[in-house]
Amino acid sequence: MDDLVGLNIEGRSSNEPTDADIALAAGLPAAMCSLVAGTLAWLAFDTPLLPLRVVDAIFAVVPAEIVQVGVAFLGPWAKRFAFAASVGGYLLVLAFAAQLFVARVRQRGLTPSLAFGAGIWLLASLTVFPLAGGGLFGTSWKPNAWAAAGSLLGAGLVYGGSLHAILGLLQRSRRTAEWASALASRRTFFGSIVAAGVAVVVIESIGAVADALGWGRSDRVVGGSGVFPDIDGLSLEVTPTPDFYHVSKNVFDPDGASRNWRLEIGGLVDQPLSFTMDELRALPAVEGFATLACIDNPAGGDLISNALWRGVGLADLLRTAGVRDGAVDVVFMAIDDYVDSIAVERAMKPGCLLAYEMNGVALNSAHGAPLRAIVPGVFGMKNVKWITRIDVAGTDVKGYWQRRGWNDVAEYQTMSRIDVATPGTVGQPTTVAGVAFAGDRGISSVEVSIDDGATWVAAEVRPPLSENAWVLWHASWTPQRPGRFDVVVRALDGAGTAQTPLVSSAYPNGVTGLHRVTVHVTA
Numbered sequence: 001m002d003d004l005v006g007l008n009i010e011g012r013s014s015n016e017p018t019d020a021d022i023a024l025a026a027g028l029p030a031a032m033c034s035l036v037a038g039t040l041a042w043l044a045f046d047t048p049l050l051p052l053r054v055v056d057a058i059f060a061v062v063p064a065e066i067v068q069v070g071v072a073f074l075g076p077w078a079k080r081f082a083f084a085a086s087v088g089g090y091l092l093v094l095a096f097a098a099q100l101f102v103a104r105v106r107q108r109g110l111t112p113s114l115a116f117g118a119g120i121w122l123l124a125s126l127t128v129f130p131l132a133g134g135g136l137f138g139t140s141w142k143p144n145a146w147a148a149a150g151s152l153l154g155a156g157l158v159y160g161g162s163l164h165a166i167l168g169l170l171q172r173s174r175r176t177a178e179w180a181s182a183l184a185s186r187r188t189f190f191g192s193i194v195a196a197g198v199a200v201v202v203i204e205s206i207g208a209v210a211d212a213l214g215w216g217r218s219d220r221v222v223g224g225s226g227v228f229p230d231i232d233g234l235s236l237e238v239t240p241t242p243d244f245y246h247v248s249k250n251v252f253d254p255d256g257a258s259r260n261w262r263l264e265i266g267g268l269v270d271q272p273l274s275f276t277m278d279e280l281r282a283l284p285a286v287e288g289f290a291t292l293a294c295i296d297n298p299a300g301g302d303l304i305s306n307a308l309w310r311g312v313g314l315a316d317l318l319r320t321a322g323v324r325d326g327a328v329d330v331v332f333m334a335i336d337d338y339v340d341s342i343a344v345e346r347a348m349k350p351g352c353l354l355a356y357e358m359n360g361v362a363l364n365s366a367h368g369a370p371l372r373a374i375v376p377g378v379f380g381m382k383n384v385k386w387i388t389r390i391d392v393a394g395t396d397v398k399g400y401w402q403r404r405g406w407n408d409v410a411e412y413q414t415m416s417r418i419d420v421a422t423p424g425t426v427g428q429p430t431t432v433a434g435v436a437f438a439g440d441r442g443i444s445s446v447e448v449s450i451d452d453g454a455t456w457v458a459a460e461v462r463p464p465l466s467e468n469a470w471v472l473w474h475a476s477w478t479p480q481r482p483g484r485f486d487v488v489v490r491a492l493d494g495a496g497t498a499q500t501p502l503v504s505s506a507y508p509n510g511v512t513g514l515h516r517v518t519v520h521v522t523a
């Protein structure tokens with residue numbers, strides 16, 4: 001083989017780098033340069049980041065049951081691992097492409113290298129991009145066809161350009177070449193995976209650290225009303241924003257607040273409307289407590305929280321726009337291409353909000369800034385975040401999760417959770433306490449059993465902060481003998497219907513079944 005990278009291969013000893021080693025050693029950093037360029041463009045201009053688009057596309061076609069299994073085992077890490085793997089794949093493909101370049105492309109120089117980068121882009125434009133939902137050349141991706149296609153070509157050119165530069169560098173210094181190729185031959189694979197992991201963790205942490213430091217925000221936590229014991233370990237009645245549960249389909253949540261944001265209202269209306277955030281804030285504001293829970297929350301799980309929301313009443317906006325006859329659904333569309341709908345009747349209820357404040361300060365990006373829906377009575381998935389458009393539709397529109405089989409009406413199941421069950425001593429009262437929620441049906445009572453449901457004792461229930469908020473409850477019982485006890489809780493909704501003890505999985509209607517906790521009693 002010719003000495004293509006310009007190293008003297010005459011009399012090479014066995015541990016001297018081969019052309020293939022050097023190609024790999026140059027290919028990996030060149031791939032990283034291209035990834036960094038793509039990431040910067042994505043952060044600055046919202047152009048498509050290829051590994052992210054690939055993960056989105058995979059999650060969109062994998063059957064819900066399989067995603068469920070992954071999510072059940074890995075939780076939010078399922079998405080992070082998938083993204084890390086996708087980044088690793090990107091790096092590996094481009095690292096090995098460099099071997100192809102060194103072995104097959106005869107000319108050296110910047111122009112052939114750039115042409116090679118453009119060639120990879122062209123190939124991907126006709127295969128990977130359409131498969132990942134971006135259409136030919138990625139032109140159906142955000143923010144627009146030119147920016148999307150241009151940024152992807154840019155990433156290809158950055159790859160070609162840096163491949164040229166790094167190969168040149170290795171050519172000039174034999175020692176560097178040997179060192180790099182030793183690294184490449186043995187560690188490219190692990191290097192790629194680690195780089196992917198680090199990239200994911202670093203980028204993910206930017207938002208988490210900013211949130212943890214509370215940059216630019218302060219939380220006004222609102223206390224409850226009425227006398228209620230201050231029980232250690234019982235949920236706060238109003239969840240502080242940093243502790244409010246977070247769920248989204250995205251690996252990285254969008255930051256709608258940083259864009260040229262507008263809310264459009266259209267479809268079956270007399271008068272389509274369009275608002276800037278300032279215009280929305282100028283409208284009469286509505287404020288209320290509402291609890292949100294994820295339909296995927298297991299019995300006893302913590303994907304449920306309560307906050308004070310402030311925004312504009314959805315019904316007010318819809319009345320201004322004028323809902324036409326034949327309207328069936330109100331459809332929320334979001335920056336992250338998420339969609340969900342609610343029935344027009346529900347949208348016209350007074351508790352429905354388009355919220356721009358949470359717990360007294362501006363909504364943060366994790367919870368849907370600049371604007372999200374708060375829809376009392378239905379699971380979290382219908383409380384669409386990062387809204388940009390609302391359409392009144394004449395048909396039943398299936399949302400992101402409904403297309404995957406989740407319940408379309410999605411009314412909350414009645415739930416109750418034990419937060420505190422203190423170990424007991426025979427003859428001494430011991431405390432049980434927790435939360436209960438039944439959406440907009442309200443809670444009429446909460447009961448506790450220590451004999452597996454044979455007899456029930458009423459708990460003391462704190463009046464809720466609103467008809468759409470959870471309740472805190474506590475009870476005490478006095479054990480008569482030592483041993484292990486199963487404490488079980490059930491709630492009755494506003495109509496007096498008891499929470500069912502029948503166990504069913506979250507998919508597709510939300511879990512049912514009772515939460516139970518084991519308590520040890522000593523003599």
Ligand SMILES: Nc1nc2c(c(=O)[nH]1)N[C@H]1C(S)=C(S)[C@@H](COP(=O)(O)O)O[C@H]1N2
Nearest residue numbers: 245246247248249294334338380381384385
């Ligand atoms: N745009 C958008 N809205 C969304 C989602 C999403 O992925 N994208 N996830 C939904 C789901 S499944 C839930 S449970 C709630 C969670 O809201 P939170 O993170 O503020 O608790 O947001 C809902 N709204």
Ligand SMILES: [Mo]
Nearest residue numbers: 294295380381
């Ligand atoms: Mo959810």
